[in-house]
Amino acid sequence: MNFEQIKSLDNQYVLQTYGRNSVAIDHGKGATLWDTEGKEYIDFTSGIGVCSLGYANEQWAKAIYDQAMKLGHISNLFYTEPYAVLASKLVSASGMAAAFFGNSGAEANEGMIKTARKYSYDKYGQGRATIITLKNSFHGRTITTLKATGQDHFHEFFFPFTEGFRYADANDMDSLLAQSGDDVCAVMMELIQGEGGVNPLQKDYVQAVAKLCAEKDWLLLIDEVQTGIGRTGSLFAFQQFDIQPDVVTFAKGIAGGLPFGGFLTNEKCRNVLKAGDHGSTFGGNPMAASAANVVMDAMTPAFLQEVKEKGEYLRAGIAALNSPYVSGIRGMGLMVGVGVQGMTHKELKDKLMAEGLLALTAGKDTLRLLPPLVITKEEIDKGLAVMAKVMK
Numbered sequence: 001m002n003f004e005q006i007k008s009l010d011n012q013y014v015l016q017t018y019g020r021n022s023v024a025i026d027h028g029k030g031a032t033l034w035d036t037e038g039k040e041y042i043d044f045t046s047g048i049g050v051c052s053l054g055y056a057n058e059q060w061a062k063a064i065y066d067q068a069m070k071l072g073h074i075s076n077l078f079y080t081e082p083y084a085v086l087a088s089k090l091v092s093a094s095g096m097a098a099a100f101f102g103n104s105g106a107e108a109n110e111g112m113i114k115t116a117r118k119y120s121y122d123k124y125g126q127g128r129a130t131i132i133t134l135k136n137s138f139h140g141r142t143i144t145t146l147k148a149t150g151q152d153h154f155h156e157f158f159f160p161f162t163e164g165f166r167y168a169d170a171n172d173m174d175s176l177l178a179q180s181g182d183d184v185c186a187v188m189m190e191l192i193q194g195e196g197g198v199n200p201l202q203k204d205y206v207q208a209v210a211k212l213c214a215e216k217d218w219l220l221l222i223d224e225v226q227t228g229i230g231r232t233g234s235l236f237a238f239q240q241f242d243i244q245p246d247v248v249t250f251a252k253g254i255a256g257g258l259p260f261g262g263f264l265t266n267e268k269c270r271n272v273l274k275a276g277d278h279g280s281t282f283g284g285n286p287m288a289a290s291a292a293n294v295v296m297d298a299m300t301p302a303f304l305q306e307v308k309e310k311g312e313y314l315r316a317g318i319a320a321l322n323s324p325y326v327s328g329i330r331g332m333g334l335m336v337g338v339g340v341q342g343m344t345h346k347e348l349k350d351k352l353m354a355e356g357l358l359a360l361t362a363g364k365d366t367l368r369l370l371p372p373l374v375i376t377k378e379e380i381d382k383g384l385a386v387m388a389k390v391m392k
Helices: 003-013 058-070 081-094 105-124 143-148 173-178 203-216 286-298 301-320 345-354 377-391
Strands: 025-029 032-035 040-043 098-102 130-134 165-168 184-189 219-223 247-250 261-265 326-332 335-340 360-362 366-369
Touching: 040 377, 058 286, 081 098, 081 261, 081 286, 098 105, 105 130, 105 143, 105 184, 105 219, 105 247, 105 261, 165 173, 173 203, 184 203, 203 219, 301 326, 301 335, 301 377, 345 360, 345 366, 345 377
Parallel strands: 130 165, 130 184, 184 219, 219 247
Antiparallel strands: 025 032, 032 040, 098 261, 247 261, 326 335, 335 366, 360 366
16 A cells, blocks of 8 residues: 555544654664665654664564464463563562553553552551652653643643642752652652653752652662663663662663553562452563563664664764754754754754654654664764765
8 A cells, every 4th residue: 555545544543632743653673674676764753762673673573473483372361481581580680570461551650650659558558649740850651640740732632531649850859859748659750751841850850759659668769661671771761860769660662562561569569459459451462572582682782782882973974964953962862862953943854854764752842863773884874974974
């Protein structure tokens, strides 16, 4: 089918809840994509941070096929090998204690919120369920995770929202302390605010929050749906902040393109959720878990170091453009934010796409770059060449 035929079907049969680009992607290899008309694109999006091993990875595809031919799905009323092996890999590499598997980032964050509230209820009883999150954060699109998100425009239309959240300014301990109280059970934050504009938190602030949580027996909840699984150059970003969360979520890149998510708890929280307290029909699905095992096996120290180096190379290349449209560059690893001035970030994204580079937007004025972690320097150079053409 060509682009117009696909678009026609979409318009006729699909709810119009996405602002889709006028491109239909057909196939890819590595970090390069082709649309249905045969046009080539360098991909700086990886499906919004999902396709960590890029496209057409043979080992990843084989693992899915082999597992599909063996056992595609069975409920969590039975044990299967792939999820158990995956849990052992995640726990060993993160320093956490136990895993729960679901399907998405929002679902993972819902489970993390439930864990925090039940931990507090079990220990202190009712009246201690408020979670402090940060302004400009984003935690998902369910009713509860929308309310956890610290952006007012997400708190519209879908009333009544789940209550029990207050919001503090990022990197401001006085603001966080002003939101504290006897009703608080946890602090929840992204270490780099992704959708909010690729805004890294300050290390000393994060460590101060961790210390405060330990003193008050609040749970430290870290949302690594976007930053986790190698994106920042370590398996989890928290490992570069020298903290150990009570609960940390993951999704996006964990299964390299299949729907998968979950959370890890520390020893203190591993027995909070009992049988029946939480669950997911598709959580730990054998095919998705098999794909995730391939991704985890790729996360060697050498691979993660390469992610850091490629991120530095990309940021340096953007800085070297000396573009009047760039107001700043920030991020960690292959999670890069480019402040945009002189045109809107959406205008810049569209101009880049027209020249063969796919990028994302975030916040009010940020170009967000999340290439596949396997992107080559040759592909980065091709992307930088498009940026130079458009942005000079």
